[in-house]
Amino acid sequence: MVGTMTLKVAAKSNPSTVAGAIANNVRDGKSVEIVAMGPESINNTVKAIAIARGFLKGDGMDANFKPEFIHLTIDGEKKSAIKFFLNIEKNPK
Amino acid sequence: MVGTMTLKVAAKSNPSTVAGAIANNVRDGKSVEIVAMGPESINNTVKAIAIARGFLKGDGMDANFKPEFIHLTIDGEKKSAIKFFLNIEKNPK
Numbered sequence: 105m106v107g108t109m110t111l112k113v114a115a116k117s118n119p120s121t122v123a124g125a126i127a128n129n130v131r132d133g134k135s136v137e138i139v140a141m142g143p144e145s146i147n148n149t150v151k152a153i154a155i156a157r158g159f160l161k162g163d164g165m166d167a168n169f170k171p172e173f174i175h176l177t178i179d180g181e182k183k184s185a186i187k188f189f190l191n192i193e194k195n196p197k
Numbered sequence: 198m199v200g201t202m203t204l205k206v207a208a209k210s211n212p213s214t215v216a217g218a219i220a221n222n223v224r225d226g227k228s229v230e231i232v233a234m235g236p237e238s239i240n241n242t243v244k245a246i247a248i249a250r251g252f253l254k255g256d257g258m259d260a261n262f263k264p265e266f267i268h269l270t271i272d273g274e275k276k277s278a279i280k281f282f283l284n285i286e287k288n289p290k
Contacts, residue, residue, distance in 0.1 A: 143240035168261040
C-alpha cells in the first residue's frame with residue numbers, strides 16, 4: 105500500500121532499528137517522514153538516515169533529507185520539533 | 198571562488214549563524230559539507246539546515262543533505278562523527 109509513513113524517533117530509539125524501518129517503508133514504495141524532538145532524538149534520526157543509506161544502496165537507491173521546524177502542543181505546552189522529509193534517489197550517481 | 202567549504206559545527210554553535218554561513222557559501226557557488234560530533238552539534242546542524250532552507254528560498258533554491266559516518270582520531274582517541282553533504286536544488290518544486 106502506497107502512502108506516507110510518519111516515524112517518531114525518541115531519545116532511546118535504536119538508530120539501526122529506525123534505519124531498518126526507513127528502508128522497509130521505502131522498499132514498500134511509501135514516502136517517509138520522521139519527527140524528532142530534542143538533541144538525542146535528532147542525533148538518533150541522523151544516524152538512522154546514515155545507516156539507511158547503506159541499506160538502500162543494495163537496492164540501487166539513496167536517500168536525502170530536508171529538515172523543517174514543526175510546532176507541537178503536548179499537554180498544553182508548546183514545543184518545537186524537527187520533521188525530516190526523506191527523498192529517495194533511484195540509480196544515484 | 199568555487200570549491201568545497203567544510204564547516205565544523207560545535208555544541209555551542211548558533212544555528213542561525215551556521216545557517217547564514219551555509220547560505221553565503223551556496224550563493225558563492227561553493228559546495229558545502231558540515232562535520233558535527235555528538236548530539237548537541239548534530240542538533241545544531243539540523244536546525245541550521247532547516248533555517249538555511251528558509252534563507253535560500255528567497256534565492257529560488259532549496260537544500261537537502263545526506264549524512265554519512267566518518268571516523269576521526271583526536272588526541273589519539275578514535276571518535277565517530279557525522280558529515281553532512283549538502284545538495285542544492287535550483288527551482289525546487
